[in-house]
Amino acid sequence: MAFLNLTEDEYIERYGPTPAYMSERDLEGEPDKLVKTHCCFCGVQCGIQLKVKENKIVGFEPWEEFPVNEGKLCPKGVKRYLQNGHPDRLTTPLMRSEDGFREAGWDEALSKTVSEIQRVQATYGRDAVAFLGGASMTNEKSYINGKFARVALGTRNIDYNGRLCMASAGAANKLAFGIDRSANPWKDIPKAKVLILAGTNIAECFPILTDYIWRARDNGAKIIVIDPRITPIARTADLFLPVRPGRDSALAHGILHMMIEWGWIDEDFIAAHTNDFDAVRELVKDYTPAHTEQITGVPAASIEQAAELWGTAETSMLLHARGIEHHTKGVENVLSYINLVLATGRIGKPGSGYGTLTGQGNGQGGREHGQRCNQLPGGRDINNPEHREHIANFWGIDETKLPREGLTACEIIDDIEMGEIKALISISFNPLVSIPDSARTRKALEKLEHFTAIDFFLSETAQYADVVLAGSLQEEDEGTVTTGEGRCVRLRPVVRPPAEARVDWHIIADLAQRLGAGRHFAHETAADIFEELTAVSAGGPVDYSGMSYERIENEMGIFWPCPAPNHPGTPRLFAGGRFAHPDGRAKFHAFPYRPPAEEVDAEYPIFFTSGRVVSQYLSGTQTRRIGMLVDQYPEPLCEIHPHLAERLGIADSDRVRVSTRRGQIEVPAQIVKTIRPDTVFIPYHWPGKKAANQITNRALDPISKIPEFKVCACKVEKAS
Numbered sequence: 001m002a003f004l005n006l007t008e009d010e011y012i013e014r015y016g017p018t019p020a021y022m023s024e025r026d027l028e029g030e031p032d033k034l035v036k037t038h039c040c041f042c043g044v045q046c047g048i049q050l051k052v053k054e055n056k057i058v059g060f061e062p063w064e065e066f067p068v069n070e071g072k073l074c075p076k077g078v079k080r081y082l083q084n085g086h087p088d089r090l091t092t093p094l095m096r097s098e099d100g101f102r103e104a105g106w107d108e109a110l111s112k113t114v115s116e117i118q119r120v121q122a123t124y125g126r127d128a129v130a131f132l133g134g135a136s137m138t139n140e141k142s143y144i145n146g147k148f149a150r151v152a153l154g155t156r157n158i159d160y161n162g163r164l165c166m167a168s169a170g171a172a173n174k175l176a177f178g179i180d181r182s183a184n185p186w187k188d189i190p191k192a193k194v195l196i197l198a199g200t201n202i203a204e205c206f207p208i209l210t211d212y213i214w215r216a217r218d219n220g221a222k223i224i225v226i227d228p229r230i231t232p233i234a235r236t237a238d239l240f241l242p243v244r245p246g247r248d249s250a251l252a253h254g255i256l257h258m259m260i261e262w263g264w265i266d267e268d269f270i271a272a273h274t275n276d277f278d279a280v281r282e283l284v285k286d287y288t289p290a291h292t293e294q295i296t297g298v299p300a301a302s303i304e305q306a307a308e309l310w311g312t313a314e315t316s317m318l319l320h321a322r323g324i325e326h327h328t329k330g331v332e333n334v335l336s337y338i339n340l341v342l343a344t345g346r347i348g349k350p351g352s353g354y355g356t357l358t359g360q361g362n363g364q365g366g367r368e369h370g371q372r373c374n375q376l377p378g379g380r381d382i383n384n385p386e387h388r389e390h391i392a393n394f395w396g397i398d399e400t401k402l403p404r405e406g407l408t409a410c411e412i413i414d415d416i417e418m419g420e421i422k423a424l425i426s427i428s429f430n431p432l433v434s435i436p437d438s439a440r441t442r443k444a445l446e447k448l449e450h451f452t453a454i455d456f457f458l459s460e461t462a463q464y465a466d467v468v469l470a471g472s473l474q475e476e477d478e479g480t481v482t483t484g485e486g487r488c489v490r491l492r493p494v495v496r497p498p499a500e501a502r503v504d505w506h507i508i509a510d511l512a513q514r515l516g517a518g519r520h521f522a523h524e525t526a527a528d529i530f531e532e533l534t535a536v537s538a539g540g541p542v543d544y545s546g547m548s549y550e551r552i553e554n555e556m557g558i559f560w561p562c563p564a565p566n567h568p569g570t571p572r573l574f575a576g577g578r579f580a581h582p583d584g585r586a587k588f589h590a591f592p593y594r595p596p597a598e599e600v601d602a603e604y605p606i607f608f609t610s611g612r613v614v615s616q617y618l619s620g621t622q623t624r625r626i627g628m629l630v631d632q633y634p635e636p637l638c639e640i641h642p643h644l645a646e647r648l649g650i651a652d653s654d655r656v657r658v659s660t661r662r663g664q665i666e667v668p669a670q671i672v673k674t675i676r677p678d679t680v681f682i683p684y685h686w687p688g689k690k691a692a693n694q695i696t697n698r699a700l701d702p703i704s705k706i707p708e709f710k711v712c713a714c715k716v717e718k719a720s
């Protein structure tokens, strides 16, 4: 039996060392079982059935009953089963030796980690140890990470890689609505008559959601796309606004200016359900179409057209993603677009509202249960005395022992570089590839006195560790994740971790035990952790207390808030125009446009922007190991407009050198008409010399502390 019409030998020749499941024996006959679970990649979390034979995943079947994707999967989803059993899979702990790593037993590896943590904390204080988690992990692990850092390590320095993804949207949601969640279920999208897609390459980053956009179009919707690149979804937009990188808030102000001018705002809704509109009305007076065109590069006529389409719509939804969020004013950008929604009063109704699209698998749930430096479980605020008291009591510790707010992910790396933080435990986080200015991240990792990494593959970052603990892939554990629409879904255990590898939260519990905090981590199953997580969330801003594994399975997911076992969950927020701020009103925000941290100049005259491609996921640790995905886009390419390429003497496929004040990268040019002539783009999923984050800018948003991935100044030359 052949796979994709290739013999096993042909497969190996084409895609490299083949996992054991590729052998003919594995693919013959009926599987032992089919397990209904979810894709391990983006925040859509499509339902999928994985085929298992002899504890190996050998294929998949569509799960047509799951309502979000109804059996459909994107190019990553149909290949996701190929990661399990890969020959690179870590199957035992590793410890640094003179010539790299050597295999070690669990007792030796865990003892080394614990003795080093104790040494560092005794010498430099508790906060000299930091913990970095991930937003692709389950809600259960997110909860355990936060509790472990605060109760077992006693450090304030815990954060996660969602800081690079959803932080601006999350902060803006809280400021505008008082709650951090998309307002509408995705099934509302096809009911909208006008859609604004702002900074979201939806067809490549959340591909299955494209289907919802097409359904809206079939129902007569008009689609407005805002982006510096004519992304696949933009190619079919009714109106495309090619914004200059870093100018998003000015464009939103310009659209609102015209809506006010032409009387297309809902004054009654604004008066009854919101605060602070007058400041916004005053602010946007200056953003005439001509002035906005000057800032953004978007023609004045297009700005007027957008205002007319959005202003006069019967129903409408705004969807946005990293394109407007990855900025030093990411929060301000999101708030400026939310102003457009609030000004129309079209929110809290079928087909009318707002959604932020999550790139990481558990981008939503990963930011709710306490692994952020400023947050406690249940979405509680670490600086709020009542919230601190509630959590300390629940955990059975004195409130004074609960650490205060610590540093965010990039700040932790900076503090390591400055020598303040001396030891690090990280889990499923690859900052060497995913944080801007990778030379600086490398310097920081080299400075650590001790580094333990928990991971399933030896990521580029884990290669700097002193101890590597072999953790679990998504399919090797069970738990829940919360999708980008706020629906908590159930991940079933599919296979056991291979050889000596262990389930992540078992590793954390073992470390806690050895650190003397074992009684706080006496969970026997993931269900025990979920029970604790839901109980502690009761009465908090993010309330899961009515959920159970059984209910989630039976109901194909439950939307929070779900405050009681007989509560149906809350797919659509803000019904009746009631928001989550104490006074029930939403809040407008008036931030004048300000430029990005780095502007183009004579030395660096071109805008640089970065993003994703459909075949890769985040830092590529998983997807760069799936041969058929690698084939789709084998290496990073630099998108250049033909006019710019001609001016620079560059032809398609020429190697180009793109330099910024941080460093340089050499990649082949891809001449495309789908990018602004003043901008170049490189995707960021590769490490080392292929890493786009060698050149991106680490400047942070003052509120969300997200780095400015989406704009900096560069120069482009043909490489010799």
Ligand code: SF4
Pocket: 039, 040, 041, 042, 043, 044, 045, 046, 069, 072, 073, 074, 075, 076, 077, 078, 206, 207, 208, 209
């Ligand atoms: Fe997986 Fe996202 Fe693709 Fe669905 S859209 S199959 S969740 S990567």
